[in-house]
Amino acid sequence: MSMPLSETNTNLIPLDLSRFFEVHPVLETERLILRPITLADAQNVYEYASDPEVAKYMIFPTHTSIADSIKWLENVPDEFARKERINFAITQKPDEKFIGACSFHHISVEHRRIEIGYVLNRKYWGTGYMTEAVREMIRFAFEELQMHRVAATCDLDNVRSTRVMERCGMALEGTLRDYEFRHGKFVSTMTYAILNRN
Amino acid sequence: MITPLDLSPFFENHPRLETERLRLREATIADTADLHAYFGDPETAVYVPHTALKTIAETKEVLSRAAKYFSERDSLRFAIERKSDGKIMGIFDIHSISAEHHRMEIGYGLAKEFWGFGYMTEAVGEVIRFAFDEIGMHRIEAECQTDNIGSIRVAEKCGMTLEATRVENEINKGKFVSNYVYALIRD
Numbered sequence: 001m002s003m004p005l006s007e008t009n010t011n012l013i014p015l016d017l018s019r020f021f022e023v024h025p026v027l028e029t030e031r032l033i034l035r036p037i038t039l040a041d042a043q044n045v046y047e048y049a050s051d052p053e054v055a056k057y058m059i060f061p062t063h064t065s066i067a068d069s070i071k072w073l074e075n076v077p078d079e080f081a082r083k084e085r086i087n088f089a090i091t092q093k094p095d096e097k098f099i100g101a102c103s104f105h106h107i108s109v110e111h112r113r114i115e116i117g118y119v120l121n122r123k124y125w126g127t128g129y130m131t132e133a134v135r136e137m138i139r140f141a142f143e144e145l146q147m148h149r150v151a152a153t154c155d156l157d158n159v160r161s162t163r164v165m166e167r168c169g170m171a172l173e174g175t176l177r178d179y180e181f182r183h184g185k186f187v188s189t190m191t192y193a194i195l196n197r198n
Numbered sequence: 199m200i201t202p203l204d205l206s207p208f209f210e211n212h213p214r215l216e217t218e219r220l221r222l223r224e225a226t227i228a229d230t231a232d233l234h235a236y237f238g239d240p241e242t243a244v245y246v247p248h249t250a251l252k253t254i255a256e257t258k259e260v261l262s263r264a265a266k267y268f269s270e271r272d273s274l275r276f277a278i279e280r281k282s283d284g285k286i287m288g289i290f291d292i293h294s295i296s297a298e299h300h301r302m303e304i305g306y307g308l309a310k311e312f313w314g315f316g317y318m319t320e321a322v323g324e325v326i327r328f329a330f331d332e333i334g335m336h337r338i339e340a341e342c343q344t345d346n347i348g349s350i351r352v353a354e355k356c357g358m359t360l361e362a363t364r365v366e367n368e369i370n371k372g373k374f375v376s377n378y379v380y381a382l383i384r385d
Contacts, residue, residue, distance in 0.1 A: 012369045112369065173364055176379065186336060
């Protein structure tokens with residue numbers, strides 16, 4: 001027996017996302033603009049990525065020089081060209097001050113699912129900006145990309161990140177034990193998701 | 199243990215594994231006719247997103263793709279052979295291998311006539327032993343549809359633990375289906 005259909009559409013052909021990869025999307029909320037991240041953001045990226053308090057929850061090793069940030073940013077257009085990943089800079093209105101970054105990845109047009117990831121400079125923790133950005137990403141994924149499912153993961157002890165996901169309506173689906181080997185130890189990953197019920 | 203794993207025991211020569219009743223060795227296009235019983239069976243295909251393969255040529259194509267993935271060090275596909283009579287009963291995959299995170303995923307399937315004899319539990323047990331003891335893996339994962347009772351039983355008999363349910367994670371022949379994630383951690 002299969003799970004019941006959440007909608008009446010049985011013509012679930014793969015999605016065509018080509019137009020989103022022709023012109024990089026820009027998202028906007030009340031207080032934020034999410035725009036393409038570029039090499040010109042290297043100093044901004046370095047600021048959060050070199051912060052051990054931030055990097056300990058991230059898949060990348062703590063950046064030790066701006067060259068690390070440049071190296072990552074140089075790869076961003078290639079991932080976009082391969083239609084694998086859409087990376088954004090999160091900027092604060094009105095002067096578009098860089099406060100963090102986020103992305104869409106693990107994109108499956110066949111299964112209509114996508115994953116999001118996000119990171120915020122520690123100076124802006126506790127401001128609700130990330131919840132605002134993630135809500136908009138989920139809306140964009142459902143309404144414009146026509147995704148059925150949006151997933152996200154975080155470390156078992158990353159309480160702030162779980163709060164963002166929960167405020168955005170995502171549900172905990174499980175904990176993957178010792179899922180990543182980072183910073184010298186195995187860490188467990190919590191996996192969350194939200195479905196498009198409309 | 200701190201460094202990325204050396205995967206060359208996987209990929210230099212395709213491993214050959216053996217249990218009391220089974221032999222696991224590289225699946226090749228020479229197995230096409232035997233494995234078409236598995237790949238071409240609509241009843242088995244209920245549990246995977248793709249449709250049953252209609253022709254022998256399609257099965258051959260799938261098997262030749264597996265050889266390509268192996269040469270790219272992406273994944274391994276074993277044929278499961280019964281020692282007593284040389285019957286090729288099904289397949290066993292190792293994929294989503296991460297040397298960095300010391301983890302891998304397994305996938306498996308048997309033609310219907312071989313269900314219910316414990317063959318797959320025997321095969322999975324041996325692959326787990328090989329992955330932990332010889333490759334140095336830390337985590338072995340298996341994902342299956344939530345209605346795939348046979349696959350769930352195999353995972354549980356092999357000591358794997360249900361860790362997550364990915365709700366409506368796949369589209370299988372026009373319907374959303376959910377997946378279970380099972381895993382086993384070394385020690």
